[in-house]
Amino acid sequence: MPAPEDDLALLERAARDAGQIALRYWRKHPRAWDKADDAGPVTEADLAVNDALHDLLMGARPEYGWLSEESEADPSRLDAGHCFIIDPIDGTRAFIDGQDHFAHSLAVAKGDRIVAAAVYLPVRDLCYSAFADGPALMNGQAIAPSKADIDGARVLTYRAATDATHWRGGVTPPFQRDFRPSLAWRLCLAGQGRFDAALSLRAVWEWDIAAGSLIAERAGASVTDRRGARMRFNSPRAMIDGLIVAGPHLHEQLLGALAP
Structure with a gap:
């Protein structure tokens, strides 16, 4: 091979x-x-x-x-x-x-x-x-991810992800939301440190994130699904349960701030 x-x-x-x-x-x-x-x-x-x-x-x-x-x-x-x-x-x-x-x-x-x-x-x-x-x-x-803290972090995500119902205690963390149309590019930008994180609380198709997930991971970012589990690809459904991609410290903060 x-x-x-x-x-x-x-x-x-x-x-x-x-x-x-x-x-x-x-x-x-x-x-x-x-x-x-x-x-x-x-x-x-x-x-x-x-x-x-x-x-x-x-x-x-x-x-x-x-x-x-x-x-x-x-x-x-x-x-x-x-x-x-x-x-x-x-x-x-x-x-x-x-x-x-x-x-x-x-x-x-x-x-x-x-x-x-x-x-x-x-x-x-x-x-x-x-x-x-x-x-x-x-x-x-x-490339390498940023070492940002959640307070003021620049997070690439869609608007609905900032709804307070998704966050522990009904309080959205004080991060700044940004957006780019290509999900693959969002993961790369988080890995590059141009933005501090990429986040999706919705299921995502494998083809949207497969390449970007490895690039961000090899850059030094923590890359998991929305529950903090390792992503597994080439699955029968070809879907991943959301994503959190950020430097290790910010990733831990985002994961801990999400509602259970």
Whole structure:
């Protein structure tokens, strides 16, 4: 089997190829429609990127499983020793709106652990990457989380997560809420220390966070689900019970402040 660093080199190349495809459609009014079951929007660019990534990645690693937001579920992935976990365009609404905050999120799971990851923002030419036991990098430079305290921390999350009912004693901690459309990028920004934490109290799809979770973890952040448990990937449901990503001290504070 290829080493994690070899898988990472493949993911980085694939992510940059994906960026070139996405930019052919960006701000050019791509066809877009809503998926069934209120699963959100999709565009012709999402599908074009997904097809190209599938051809490249599965062509290079035909023995790996495949899990992607834009592919039909394939239960054979559960029996594969390794599995690609892919979000072709993370932040599709931002992409449709012509914003530059969308990303390509690519990861490899070995068993239930992520061992290689790349998150690429093509408009900004930002590439975050990590492999198991290696450093977390942004365009080749090492990144690390902040050492912030919860008081005044800059937390990337959605508005409803600040509702007092989610917090112990009905009191929302005094952090500052910010937001970015791409969930994968939010995890990277927390790992980079550009923001202090990323938080979701809702279940999240594996393809949204697989790559970012390893990048933040290898940067030195604590990365868990909303209950403080280790994340396990390539699961039958392909979902994680929320997330808390922050430097160890802030992670402990956020976890302790949440309502049981």
